[in-house]
Amino acid sequence: MPEFLKLHPPAEALDIYLGALSALDALPSEQIKTDAALGRVLAADVLAPIALPPFNRSTVDGYAVRAADTYGASASLPAYLNLIGEVRMGAAADIALLPHTAAVVHTGGMIPEGADAVVMLEDTDHARDAEIEIHKPAAVQENILLRGEDVQAGEPILNAGTRLRAQEIGGLMGLGLTSVDVVRRPRVGILSTGDEVVSPSEDPGPGQVRDINTFTLASLVSNAGGEPISYGIIADDYRQLRTAAEKAHAESDLVMITAGSSVSARDITASVIAELGQPGVLVHGISIRPGKPTILALAEGVPIIGLPGNPVSALVIAGLFVVPVLRLMLGMAPSERTAYIEAHMAVNIASLSGREDYQPVRLVKDGKQLLADPIFGRSNLIFTLVRADGLVRIPSEATGIAAGELVRVTLLT
Amino acid sequence: MPEFLKLHPPAEALDIYLGALSALDALPSEQIKTDAALGRVLAADVLAPIALPPFNRSTVDGYAVRAADTYGASASLPAYLNLIGEVRMGAAADIALLPHTAAVVHTGGMIPEGADAVVMLEDTDHARDAEIEIHKPAAVQENILLRGEDVQAGEPILNAGTRLRAQEIGGLMGLGLTSVDVVRRPRVGILSTGDEVVSPSEDPGPGQVRDINTFTLASLVSNAGGEPISYGIIADDYRQLRTAAEKAHAESDLVMITAGSSVSARDITASVIAELGQPGVLVHGISIRPGKPTILALAEGVPIIGLPGNPVSALVIAGLFVVPVLRLMLGMAPSERTAYIEAHMAVNIASLSGREDYQPVRLVKDGKQLLADPIFGRSNLIFTLVRADGLVRIPSEATGIAAGELVRVTLLT
Numbered sequence: 002m003p004e005f006l007k008l009h010p011p012a013e014a015l016d017i018y019l020g021a022l023s024a025l026d027a028l029p030s031e032q033i034k035t036d037a038a039l040g041r042v043l044a045a046d047v048l049a050p051i052a053l054p055p056f057n058r059s060t061v062d063g064y065a066v067r068a069a070d071t072y073g074a075s076a077s078l079p080a081y082l083n084l085i086g087e088v089r090m091g092a093a094a095d096i097a098l099l100p101h102t103a104a105v106v107h108t109g110g111m112i113p114e115g116a117d118a119v120v121m122l123e124d125t126d127h128a129r130d131a132e133i134e135i136h137k138p139a140a141v142q143e144n145i146l147l148r149g150e151d152v153q154a155g156e157p158i159l160n161a162g163t164r165l166r167a168q169e170i171g172g173l174m175g176l177g178l179t180s181v182d183v184v185r186r187p188r189v190g191i192l193s194t195g196d197e198v199v200s201p202s203e204d205p206g207p208g209q210v211r212d213i214n215t216f217t218l219a220s221l222v223s224n225a226g227g228e229p230i231s232y233g234i235i236a237d238d239y240r241q242l243r244t245a246a247e248k249a250h251a252e253s254d255l256v257m258i259t260a261g262s263s264v265s266a267r268d269i270t271a272s273v274i275a276e277l278g279q280p281g282v283l284v285h286g287i288s289i290r291p292g293k294p295t296i297l298a299l300a301e302g303v304p305i306i307g308l309p310g311n312p313v314s315a316l317v318i319a320g321l322f323v324v325p326v327l328r329l330m331l332g333m334a335p336s337e338r339t340a341y342i343e344a345h346m347a348v349n350i351a352s353l354s355g356r357e358d359y360q361p362v363r364l365v366k367d368g369k370q371l372l373a374d375p376i377f378g379r380s381n382l383i384f385t386l387v388r389a390d391g392l393v394r395i396p397s398e399a400t401g402i403a404a405g406e407l408v409r410v411t412l413l414t
Numbered sequence: 415m416p417e418f419l420k421l422h423p424p425a426e427a428l429d430i431y432l433g434a435l436s437a438l439d440a441l442p443s444e445q446i447k448t449d450a451a452l453g454r455v456l457a458a459d460v461l462a463p464i465a466l467p468p469f470n471r472s473t474v475d476g477y478a479v480r481a482a483d484t485y486g487a488s489a490s491l492p493a494y495l496n497l498i499g500e501v502r503m504g505a506a507a508d509i510a511l512l513p514h515t516a517a518v519v520h521t522g523g524m525i526p527e528g529a530d531a532v533v534m535l536e537d538t539d540h541a542r543d544a545e546i547e548i549h550k551p552a553a554v555q556e557n558i559l560l561r562g563e564d565v566q567a568g569e570p571i572l573n574a575g576t577r578l579r580a581q582e583i584g585g586l587m588g589l590g591l592t593s594v595d596v597v598r599r600p601r602v603g604i605l606s607t608g609d610e611v612v613s614p615s616e617d618p619g620p621g622q623v624r625d626i627n628t629f630t631l632a633s634l635v636s637n638a639g640g641e642p643i644s645y646g647i648i649a650d651d652y653r654q655l656r657t658a659a660e661k662a663h664a665e666s667d668l669v670m671i672t673a674g675s676s677v678s679a680r681d682i683t684a685s686v687i688a689e690l691g692q693p694g695v696l697v698h699g700i701s702i703r704p705g706k707p708t709i710l711a712l713a714e715g716v717p718i719i720g721l722p723g724n725p726v727s728a729l730v731i732a733g734l735f736v737v738p739v740l741r742l743m744l745g746m747a748p749s750e751r752t753a754y755i756e757a758h759m760a761v762n763i764a765s766l767s768g769r770e771d772y773q774p775v776r777l778v779k780d781g782k783q784l785l786a787d788p789i790f791g792r793s794n795l796i797f798t799l800v801r802a803d804g805l806v807r808i809p810s811e812a813t814g815i816a817a818g819e820l821v822r823v824t825l826l827t
Contacts (some may be wrong), residue, residue: 021726035614039633053795055618062677090650090676093620107676109610109723111621122677158797166826167633170800171626171725174614175796176616189779197504197522200586201448205468207506208524213584220452220580237503263503263520264475264535312584338777338784338803340753342827364751382466382564383588384571386581390751410751413579 006294010397011357014284015325018297018304019203021283022329023344025302028254030182035173038165041183042226042331047159049176052149057112061144064125064133065094065116071138079134088113098169103133112145119144152176162332164226180262183330185229187330189323190249190256191218194235194242194270195310213312213383214259221319222414225327227255242273250277254330257305260294262310267294274298274307288397290358291381293316297358312379317359317392341409342391344373352359352399361389362410373410389413419699419707423810424770427697428735431710432742434696435717441667441743443595448586451578454596455639455744460572461588465562474557477516477538478507478529484551492547501526511677513612516546525558532557565589575745577639599641600743602736603662604631606721607648607655607683608674626725626796627672634732637827638740640668644700650679656686659718663690667743668717670736673707675723680703680707687711700809701769704794705731716720726794730772730805754822755804757786764814775823786823802826 009017030044066082074080087105088094095103098115105247106112106119114194118139152158158176159169165183173181193215200383201211214233219229235242242258249256271393275282278300285307287295291314296307304326308315329335344364352358362373373393378385391410395402402408422430437788467770472478479495487493496613498516501507509517511528519525519532531552539547564572571589578594586594614624625647632642645662648655653737655671662669673683688695698720700708704727709720717739721728744750757777765771775786786806791798804823808815815821 036629036632039636053797054623056620056627090608090623090679091612091619091622107678109608109623109675146795150791151797167630167637167729168796168802168826170633171630171729172800174629175624175626175725177614177617177624179614195503195522199504200594201590204590206504207469208501209504210467210522211588211590213588216449216587217580217584219449220583223452224580261503262522265520266503312581312588316580316584338825340754340755342751342753343756378564382559383581383585384466384564387571387585389581390541411762412751413581 008288008293009284011287011289011321014287014297015322016116017283018322019325019329019335021280021299022304022326025330027332028184028187028330031185032180032182035170035179038181038183039167039170040118040226041165042333043159043163043165044182044332045161045185046157047173047178049152049156049158049183050178051176052154053151054146054148058146059106059108059110059112059119059144060121060146061119061121062108063106063119063121063144065098065113065119066103066105066120066135066139067098067100067116068139068141068143069281070101071118071120071135074135074138076136079136081128082133082135084131084133113247117141143328162334164333170336175213184331186226187254187327187329188230188252189222189227190232190253191215191222192229192242192245192249192256192258193233194237194259195261195266196237196245198234200234214315217312217316217383218257218259218319221235221323222314225324226331227281227327230349235262237261237269239269239272242269243276245349246273246277250300250303250305253303255306255323255326257308257319259308259315260310268308269309271296274305277305288356290356295322297322300386312383313382313386316386339411341411342371343407344371344410346393346402346404346408347372347374350375350395352395353396354400357397358395360393360395361385362391362393363388364390364410373408386413418707421699421701421706422697424700424702424734427710428698430696431735432738432748433691434712435739435742438712438715438743440745441597441600444598445593445595448583448592448594451594451596452580452583453639454578455746456572456576456578457572457745458574459570459593460586460591460594462569462571463588464589465567466565466588467559467561467563470561471559472519472521472523472525472532472557473559474532474534475521476519476532476534476557478511478514478519478526478532479528479548479552480513480529481509481531481552481554481556482535484531487548487551487669489549492549494541495546495548497544497546499560523627528568530554530558533613575747577746597744599639600667600740600783601643601665602635602640603643603645603669604628604635604647605648605655605658605662605669605671607650607672608679609650611647613647627723627728630725630729630796631670631672631732633743633818634729634736635740638737639744641738650674650682652682656689659686659690663713663716663718666716668719668736670719670721671731672721672728673723679723683720684709687718690718693713703769703771707734709731710735724794725796726799729799752824756820757784757823759806759815759821760785761788761817761818762814762817763808765789765808765812768810770810772805772806773808774798775804775806776801777803779824786821799826
């Protein structure tokens, strides 16, 4: 069965695929400790159980006052207030301010009852033992952080699908939410196929090479928030591959199969993927380099992705197609903005019109300019990517990029 | 002891500090499994033990030939070669090609002795049982990937200080390097101070707030490749803080102390840091917002960093100063290029000349334009950063950024 592929543009291929997957059931959630939830994705919206800050706080070191008592005050004609005490940090402000009185308050300290402003220490003088001079009028609420100014009690603070960064972990802890419901990591079965492929711990015989794809793809899955599960190296044999793929399909939320490198080996992979269940293959063939023979399929609710056997192609394609699928399964927004670095292309590079190319580049400083230096190789060998800082996308309509042209380099992280 | 700080520009502060730390001993290394080394940093240079690919391989499905036998061949006047066998995938090419013979070879298969080119299947025809037609001449080495073309045996492939990405993991495995020497994760002691601070699992009384810094900073340390160790919440008390800081100093590779929020609490932190050992405080006060009262110190070979108590300030400053220190301790290159997203500032924002500002912004799509919408707040509350996608740096010489101006947003990840 030779390969005659109807090539889809990459964006169209992804649209078709994510569209089909959007009807899948959500992954189950699990409750974990918030301080172990960095990088995990929220399974449900979170409401603030309390207000933050939980009480009116001073933003400076100074004196809590009634603003009206300071009106008209100046250095030459200060207002005099009776000092009636100090609000200690971490303690209730058990002082009530009557007119013409003031209380010492520290940054972050609680504003006592009756006070409606804080005068900074610098704008005062300690006149006598129990009296202070105010040199500057304070407006109502000046230097006060109001209860609930950061977050109101009951306010929705985080949505389902939010990936937890350092600040979300801190915010949850600040609200006393020491455990949190997150989406279970998607289990991603990885099958590496090829008669010539042996385990890295083996000594390859003549004609054999060590497995790379299992490990690059597992790393990518981990980085994207999934749990990689290796199903080992499978020979280019229909029966063996089908047995292994069925096992992976039964146990995983997503299955990735790298195809053998010859056409007949790729045909075996394509047949097995097509027969795992309905609706089957949705996309076979993408107008992209590297990665043309990519297969995007869905079998009885489990996405199955057939990747090229070449390690560079497999890793690039997984970044473009597997990562968005994992995001969808985790309930994250369809796309996150990807940061980049602008650089000037160091040399001319050619590309076929009608095909989207992803060119590995190294970033090189050249005087004040940053250059994107393409890493060429006759075949996409893994050390091409080891030597690369990032990828440059050459759009489908372009026939190449001229030396000196400004491009956006997406870092390989 | 009031605060009179000589403010250093941020870049100068970092230079002074990294300069002083560059004399520190390297962290010890540890040998771990390569498939568990994602994100870790190499402790030593790695040489390739073998060549990759380990043998000459075909890059196409076709016939291994002697190039000279195909010269002058065309569709109308094909060259005829005797088919003497097939090189199976993963097996030695135990065929030796004599003149005017060819052997079937698959993509990735081993090139048999005597062959010096591969003709693609598409450029041939199967004439008779043991004979093929060649329709196109092949050049020497055409469609052959040479042994060592990716990596030569003995070639340095990865340097000490390299952080291992998916492709490095794959490259190491492809070379049979199933374990690897990495730098031990720097142990980072974290002390959160403040009389008003209680554990997130406690119900805060009046005037109390829950600890946030321990968790935001631990998350940042984890992301940067360190191992965070919490030393708990310490009261604003010289003796208690000194005892806790000495313990952290003895047990950690780096110590971070967030100061209490009042001036007197900050003074206690500064005194304790100054007295932990030689050479002591190298920088106290940075012309930056947020984070002016930052302290960069070195005590008997252990970096000690005093951070502001405000959670946003502490997290921003840790990103700017703690992360580079961790990189240095891990043996990584002094700076990595940081990716960004360009956007137009949504509104005017003001800044003081002579001070570098880091403004949290949200990225908002506005028609075809991407806007950086600043998140303002009277104090830097943690949900300011929760609502932010990234930070915009306002350089020291600027007095602000005008609405519409193009800025680079560094994502908070």
